[in-house]
Amino acid sequence: xxxxxxxxxxxxxxxxxxxxxxxxxxxxxxxxxxxxxxxxxxxxxxxxxxxxxxxxxxxxxxxxxxxxxxxxxxxxxxxxxxxxxxxxxxxxxxxxxxxxxxxxxxxxxxxxxxxxxxxxxxxxxxxxxxxxxxxxxxxxxxxxxxxxxxxxxxxxxxxxxxxxxxxxxxxxxxxxxxxxxxxxxxxxxxxxxxxxxxxxxxxxxxxxxxxxxxxxxxxxxxxxxxxxxxxxxxxxxxxxxxxxxxxxxxxxxxxxxxxxxxxxxxxxxxxxxxxxxxxxxxxxxxxxxx
Ligand code: NAP
Numbered sequence: 621x622x623x624x625x626x627x628x629x630x631x632x633x634x635x636x637x638x639x640x641x642x643x644x645x646x647x648x649x650x651x652x653x654x655x656x657x658x659x660x661x662x663x664x665x666x667x668x669x670x671x672x673x674x675x676x677x678x679x680x681x682x683x684x685x686x687x688x689x690x691x692x693x694x695x696x697x698x699x700x701x702x703x704x705x706x707x708x709x710x711x712x713x714x715x716x717x718x719x720x721x722x723x724x725x726x727x728x729x730x731x732x733x734x735x736x737x738x739x740x741x742x743x744x745x746x747x748x749x750x751x752x753x754x755x756x757x758x759x760x761x762x763x764x765x766x767x768x769x770x771x772x773x774x775x776x777x778x779x780x781x782x783x784x785x786x787x788x789x790x791x792x793x794x795x796x797x798x799x800x801x802x803x804x805x806x807x808x809x810x811x812x813x814x815x816x817x818x819x820x821x822x823x824x825x826x827x828x829x830x831x832x833x834x835x836x837x838x839x840x841x842x843x844x845x846x847x848x849x850x851x852x853x854x855x856x857x858x859x860x861x862x863x864x865x866x867x868x869x870x871x872x873x874x875x876x877x878x879x880x881x882x883x884x885x886x887x888x889x890x891x892x893x894x895x896x897x898x899x900x901x902x903x904x905x906x907x908x909x910x
Contacts, residue, residue, distance in 0.1 A: 622646050625771055626679030628672050628695050628702060629686035630657040636749040637775045644774035651675040676705035681771050682712050688860050689718045708734035711768050717741045719864050720786030723759060727785040736764040739785060741792035745853050753777045759787035793865040797879050800858050803840050804882045804902050810844060811906035820845050840900040849901040858899035859886045
């Protein structure tokens, strides 16, 4: 019989992840702070818990997919938090992007309750979540990972076991640093060529015919060129991830000067924005000055 799976956090990512678990035949129990977001899944057969604790108590495998470290602390340790309900021998998988140190703290709290933990943040975005093609970056014990592979396989196409607890989050933060800097560099280069009188499309065309070709630019360049920033990966989350990467660097004594500079730019755009924007909107830093 398939495991009972719980999913806490039904945002842009959690919704399609839950839908794919249902499609794969798992019995699922969901919880979301804003209850309205559970309605569609309930119609497809998901049970709706009244608290994170209740979702945990109903699950062999519990997944958390919330925005940031404070949200995760709230759903785990807050009133009627998931840790209170966690079953012995169950597995908690956190797929939110948070600090590696928080992942290790959760692993210890799970161990105290006889449960297992994996940090398993994802890449692939909302598109990957909808298609069931996420890639998981996993920290924790290999035997725990082996137990939950069928669950990961319902939501994703690959997973990498990267080392002990926290390793998944470390690699995820490093990866997002690269994405954030790449999109920031594109925005900066587009500002330069357009000011010099060359159409931005030409730069992208040449770039995508070169060794520096990037699928990321296929998605982000049109957004920048059309100044259309409907959120796919929200700027507020990328801003959070750059902060987490800089905190980790600080703890480890590693200098990240380019990341620190990029975060200032993301910070300025986030501060000026009135609506939720994709992180490609970092280009507004230059567009607003044009
Ligand atoms: P999102 O759409 O903003 O959803 C955030 C979720 O967290 C919602 O369910 C929200 O509940 C919940 N939440 C926030 N604060 C909470 C609190 N204090 N207590 C309880 N629940 C709280 O974010 P997302 O795009 O799904 O991203 C989720 C995680 O995946 C983030 O860590 C993000 O960095 C990571 N990620 C996202 C993408 C992407 O493309 N979007 C890609 C890879 C990784 P409400 O509905 O009540 O607001």
